[in-house]
Amino acid sequence: MGYMDISKYTAYFHDGILIDIQHVGNDIEISMISSEIVPEDMIENMPPLKTGSIMGKLHLEEVKKIQIDDEIFSGILKKTHDDGGIFDFQILGHKVTLTIIWKDFFSDIDEQFSDIEIEAAKIDWENMPNFSKDMSKYTVYFQGGNLMNFGHSRDDNDISRHAMDISMESAEIAPENMPHLNKKRITAMLFLFFIREIKINQEIFSGTLEKAYDSGKILKFEIVDDTVTLGIEWRNDPPKPSTSDYSLIEIEADNIYWATLPNFSFD
Secondary structure (H helix, E strand, C coil), X not given: CCEECCHHHHHHHCCEEEEEEEEECCEEEEEEECCCCCHHHCCCCCCCCECCECEEEEEEEEEEEEEECCEECCCCCCCXXXXXXXXXXXXXXXXXXXXXXXXCCCXXXXXXXXXXXXXXXXXXXXXXXXXXXXXXXXXXXXXXXXXXXXXXXXXXXXXXHCEEEEEEECCCCCHHHCCCCCCCCCEEEEEEEEEEEEEECCEECCCCCXXXXXXXXXXXXXXXXXXXXXXXXXXXXXXXXXXXXXXEEEEEXXXXXXXXXXXXXXX
């Protein structure tokens, strides 16, 4: 596993994205994506870029102290809102400072700023070309779950503007299989950028992907490298005809990640 010192490159994360926080024992992992970096702003020995951004995980080992908004925090650090925009990111010695702009996707509440300071014995950055390996550990929980919605925008003349978000709810999860989960289900939004190709039932699809039925049951969900595969059983709610349809959807994209939605639930 290749680690590097990211402290020279933290300024690139302004307007980037905090994807997830995992806090186990005295160790913390923070998954992040920088803003898009234009060639003229690059400095020497840049980390490898994916679609113009730095992607990866910040590893903090033997955490000594956590402060949130100048208050000592002794709990489990985790993502408390659906979306975390990075306003500021600095590493000075053994201290990481993050200013995060939190907001929830399905809420009228204004965004909230949070200053997070973490002191740790060791701080390393793991560069990742994509997060598919991380995400693939959880796709099994979504089989039997629900596809909630598609958001799809495309410009056939500019791949950088071909993007999609897919909101999904997992099937019910037994507590022993997901001990850190405080709900019966995971609700997540899958983001795909720089989409190269979409296939539906093995045919190239050149339109705009939409949810054409009232409900979509997830029968298959895989993320392998740069490809997302979804098998969806579509149905309309009564009193509409209850006949079902099946779609096998395959999407190839250069940039794939997801965000859990801790404040959204059907429960």
